[in-house]
Amino acid sequence: MKKQVINWIFKAALAGLLALVLLCLFCALWYNVPVHYDNPDGATEYKWEPSHFYSRGTEGFALGRTNNDGFNNLHDYTPGEKVDILLMGSSHMEGFCVAQDENAAAVLNTLFNGEKYTYNIGTAGHTFLYCAKHLDRALSVYAPEYAVIELATLSYDPAAMDAAADGTLADIPSHTGGVITALQKLPFLRLFYTKYFQNGNEAVKAAAGTDAPVETADFEASLSRLLEKVGTVSAAHGVKTMLVYMPTVTPDAQGRGQTDTRPEELEAFKRLAAENGLLFLDLTDSYVHAVEEDGRLPFGFANTAPGQGHVNRLGHRLFAEAVYALIEGEG
Numbered sequence: 001m002k003k004q005v006i007n008w009i010f011k012a013a014l015a016g017l018l019a020l021v022l023l024c025l026f027c028a029l030w031y032n033v034p035v036h037y038d039n040p041d042g043a044t045e046y047k048w049e050p051s052h053f054y055s056r057g058t059e060g061f062a063l064g065r066t067n068n069d070g071f072n073n074l075h076d077y078t079p080g081e082k083v084d085i086l087l088m089g090s091s092h093m094e095g096f097c098v099a100q101d102e103n104a105a106a107v108l109n110t111l112f113n114g115e116k117y118t119y120n121i122g123t124a125g126h127t128f129l130y131c132a133k134h135l136d137r138a139l140s141v142y143a144p145e146y147a148v149i150e151l152a153t154l155s156y157d158p159a160a161m162d163a164a165a166d167g168t169l170a171d172i173p174s175h176t177g178g179v180i181t182a183l184q185k186l187p188f189l190r191l192f193y194t195k196y197f198q199n200g201n202e203a204v205k206a207a208a209g210t211d212a213p214v215e216t217a218d219f220e221a222s223l224s225r226l227l228e229k230v231g232t233v234s235a236a237h238g239v240k241t242m243l244v245y246m247p248t249v250t251p252d253a254q255g256r257g258q259t260d261t262r263p264e265e266l267e268a269f270k271r272l273a274a275e276n277g278l279l280f281l282d283l284t285d286s287y288v289h290a291v292e293e294d295g296r297l298p299f300g301f302a303n304t305a306p307g308q309g310h311v312n313r314l315g316h317r318l319f320a321e322a323v324y325a326l327i328e329g330e331g
Contacts, residue, residue, distance in 0.1 A: 031058055033096075034066060038174050042137035044123045045130060045172040047071060056096050059309050060301035064100040071121050074100055074109075083142045084116035085327070088131040089150030092246070092311045093122025097301065102313040107320035116327070122150065125172050127209065128243070129156060129164040132230050139237040147234065147241040148323055152311075153209035154245060154265040158222035160210075165225040220268050227269075231276030242279040242326065245269070246319055248299050249287040250307040255295075257288030281326055286318045 033056075034049040047070030048054075055063035069077040072095050087093055087105045095103030101110075105120035112118070119142060126134075128151045139147060163169040234241040245266070247259040261284065273280040287298045297307040298315030311319070 031056060032063075034070075036174050037070075039070075041141050042134060043141045044121055044126060044134055044138070046174045047123065051076075054096060057303075059097045059304050060312065061303075062096060062098050062100075064096075071119075071123070072096060072100065072103065072105075073120050074106055077119065082117065083119040083144045084112075085118040085146045085148055085323075086138060086142050086144035087118055087120045087122055087148050087150075088126070088135075088138060089122040090127050090152060091122070091124035092152055092315075093120060093150045094124055095120070095122065095316065096124075097310045098313045098316055102316060104316045104320045104323070107317050108324060111320060111324040116145075118148075119144070127152070129160055129169060129226075130172070132164045132226055133167065133169045135230060135241075136233045136237075139233065139239050143237070144239060146327060147239050149241065149243050150319075151243055151245045151269075152248070154269055155209050155211065155214070155262060156219075156223070157210045157212075158214060158218045161222035161226045165222070165229045216264055216268075219265065220272070223268055224272050227272045227276045227278060231278055235277060240279060240330075242281055242323065243269070243273055244281045244283065244319065244323060246283045246298070246311060246315065247287065248307065249284070249291050250297070251291050255292065257291035259284060259288075279326065281322055283319060283322055286322055287315070290314060290318060 032054055034052040034054055036046040036048050039045060039047045048066045050066060050068045050070045052066050053063070054066065055061075064072065067073045067076045071077075085108060087108070093104060095105070100106060103120065105118045105122075108116075108118040121138065121142075128149060131138075131149045135147065135149075160169065230241060247261050249257045249259050252258045266282065270280050270282070290296050290298055296314055297312070298318060299311055300307045300309050301312055
């Protein structure tokens with residue numbers, strides 16, 4: 001009897017191990033995300049494993065390789081090389097959901113055709129507030145002519161904006177080292193944890209934006225402090241910083257494009273950006289036109305809810321075309 005139990009346990013363990021191996025092999029193509037580590041140069045909270053294969057089949061389907069700097073670029077980075085446009089932002093700009101030659105940075109490089117070079121340090125979790133927190137270091141490291149920062153929302157909590165302005169915004173932790181890193185390298189376990197257990201850091205959630213109504217006076221006071229900081233840092237480095245708002249646009253019952261933009265927040269961003277020497281680019285009209293005239297959505301994929309989730313290749317292209325037009329117009 002005892003021998004039978006031991007044999008059963010052995011067979012069950014072997015079957016479980018084989019199942020894990022097969023699931024990891026499947027997820028190696030379906031959901032293979034590099035491990036991230038604290039960024040020693042401070043340009044971002046963290047960066048991905050350098051020169052590492054990645055794949056995403058949960059939103060669209062894309063695969064590629066991070067560059068030697070740990071970011072999603074077609075080319076490796078040599079310290080001190082000329083970067084004309086530094087692209088900053090969240091997982092939208094990171095572009096792991098679209099082909100590497102279809103993200104905004106790659107499209108900008110195609111449009112400029114060697115005239116200017118765009119380098120992408122967009123990283124998951126790096127909403128506008130985290131980009132503002134790291135702007136000084138990012139501009140010191142890459143020394144661009146332009147910094148382009150993506151904003152997927154304008155609705156930020158005043159306390160979070162104050163923290164970003166003061167430099168006290170909580171760090172995004174990188175859980176790496178020992179067994180934790182080893183487990184993160186198993187694609188199935190990474191997907192399982194992400195889907196069922198990853199609740200996110202509360203401070204990071206607060207910095208991602210808020211749906212709660214905010215007093216206009218409080219919002220404007222905190223935004224003014226934050227944009228003053230961004231403007232001061234940009235001027236100190238001789239950099240023109242561009243804030244690019246890319247709202248989620250979905251069709252209503254009549255097929256007209258609609259957003260959840262709060263007009264008072266949009267007006268405040270435009271006015272305060274101008275007052276602090278920043279460029280502000282609103283992609284609302286461009287995205288609405290795509291929905292109403294072309295019947296195409298800038299967000300979402302064939303395997304996700306229509307118009308929801310990350311920006312797709314159309315949204316990336318429209319983003320890049322608008323940035324290109326504004327920079328060319330300035331020249």
